[in-house]
Amino acid sequence: MALEKARGLDQSDPLAAKRALFSIPHDTIYLDGNSLGVMSHAVNERVADVTRRQWGKDLITSWNKHGWIDLPITVGDRIGKLIGAAPGQVICCDSISINLFKVLCAALQIQSGRTQFVSTEDNFPTDLYMIQGVERLLGDRCSLTTVAEDDLIASITEETAAVVVTEVNFRTGRRLDLAKITAQAHDKGALVIVDLAHSAGAMPVTLDALGIDFAVGCTYKYLNAGPGAPAFVYVAKKWLSSDFAGALQPLFGWLGHAEPFAFSPQYTGASGIRQFLVGTPPIISLSAVDAALDAFEDVSMEAIREKSLQLMEFWLSCMGDHGLLTIMPCVSPTEGTIRGSQLSFAHDDAYAICQALIARGVVADFRAPNYLRFGFAPLYNTYEDVARAVARLSEIVYSGAYQDKAFQSRAAVT
Template identity: 50%
Template sequence: MSSLDRANCEALDAKDPLAIARDRFHLPEGIVYLDGNSLGALPRATAEHVQTVIQAQWGHDLITSWNKHGWVDLPRRLGAQIARLIGAQSDEVVVCDSTSLNVFKLISAALALRPDRKVILSDNGNFPTDLYMAQGLAQLLSRDHHLEIVPPEAVIDRIDTDVAVVMLTEVDYRTGRRHDMATINAKAKATGAHTLWDLAHSAGALPVDLNGTGADFAVGCGYKYLNGGPGAPAFLFVARRWQDATQQPLFGWFGHAVPFAFETAYQPKPGIDRFLVGTPPVLSMAALECGLTTFDGIDLALVRQKSLALGDLMIRLVDQECAGFGLTLASPTEGGLRGSQVSYAHSAGYAVMQALIARGVIGDFRAPDLMRFGFTPLYVRYQDIWDAVATLKAVLETAEWRLPAFNRRAAVT
């Protein structure tokens, strides 16, 4: 196989059907941004739209904006936009709260469907907050529920008739390893268990087919591939078949059947709205709305095709340019088995990443030794991958990562 150079990568960019989407984002000059799997880039439309919501809607129309500008409808309106990205119907997704709170609500709902079962099954690649929520809920219920954690490859065989809910992140946040959603959903259904999927590293990065694969519940965040901004509201999915058969434990006024009747007794709304809790955070939702519009006219099949190509390119270039520097590929080599990121282990991974960031290549680090490089196909170019690997090679060749400044741990890694 012949070697690649930057010209090869520029040629790929020239033929990229998604190249038009890059102009939808504000991307600082001279920066290669490979951390959209942690925080998506700023859409160009966001600042103006949020300013309009602040000045014209909040500033001028004040409280009338709940009706006049549809603030009250934001959870469902944004949910419908997300639904098309994750293979759901528009009335099966609602935007609300944080991923953690939504996990809590949906585990509770799933457990109530199988009161005879006590096992919440997950794997050690799941994001910790999901595991914490399961542990906290089990402790709160005090009914012998417990979280069981197994290796990712052991999940399918462990799904049995004692499992109430299988709770997994589709794409491992550390390595990018991807679960086979269809197979796991089928096994869960066959054994009478329910599934709860965390789509934080899937939604917006690759096609998801919740209904086609028979998923029961799902959650996801708005600030990664959906480009909703730091701390953007999360979303949850409940399949139609379970909406009126389940109840979540957080009885909030926006989930009440008639919130403005101000009744003292709680009665849930029908359908997905019963999973709402408090007043929607309008400014955050306005920013998320702009993030979601960056997908207008975008074919998710092309997004996935480019995502795989970017990952394959990085793996090939690191093999070509960085052999002998102590890097170990932590992600699956086969594209179909990973999400939209590639991770490398290195004994000084934190310091190497800090040196990369200082040179304008932004990825991130996950303990104990993983450097993560995320690919958002809407704005990452093939030439960005070349530049990132060339910079990585320079950092490793010069060993500048040994400088004390790059070895001081910051609060956020």
């Protein structure tokens, strides 16, 4: 019955045609787009063109001839359309960690006299690590306070320099209320720094409308740009035109210079978002990001979000039909509007179950301490994917197949 219903839902899905844009391995149900998105045919073709024709034949002339030098800006503006940012406020470069370092230092510069960063205890660890690194670097000029998610808003005070928050919790999928967080932060004179790693490409984001000060995010999850693809950084227009313009972040690299090809020994930062560049951009991977964004050109983020919610509800319904929810309870919010595009389930043998699923062609992932995590990418996931994956999950759980020794040993990447 579930499979029949799934096929009916797929037939009426307005995004169904998008699946053909992606290179999905045969007999694979891929539910790990919240870790690494599927490669699109456009990415494959663009990377081949960049390596064979642009780099291969036009060589160094491609910096001008093929617009390589402007890729961080042009790609950044394309990402900006998906996260509610006007042109000139997003640039694609470096990694989330490096970009977060830049904006942490920018926040401390703007908030002279304030030293406290407030974040959540279960924020993605690298975000906390970067603050700890700045804390070690600057001593008493920087401090980190972590609190439970439910206590975050109440913990923002006049002492807070900035709130550092990931919109969607990577473990549970809980979506935090950026509007309330931002309102409280600004009321207390604090800035807001948002990590969009599990938001960009999966749901509507409205950075400008919310008044977010800074944001960072990656492109290899829901944006499908490939492993280790460059991240992005958003800076609100008011900070790009402030008294600090040209010197907001401390990594003074030559391509962040106002005149990089003047080769001056003294640094003068560019006046806009370009100052957040550091070194030479990775053109092959940046080109992959650019091509990956083609899949979003003629679809609204609202439509993507609607299908995401429907896929998750269908997943929960199928698990309920198989009696799985009492065996592996859902740790994600029951209300769809307050979760991202993932569902997480608790089970003492979650890792082994995940490996057994992968062996049966269903790719999910595991997150400590004991969560089995499924990510839903509406551009290529189908309702039939859901029905078939839950059926295989049910067989694994009830047969005890996951207890096989082959599924017990943990690999380096979980």
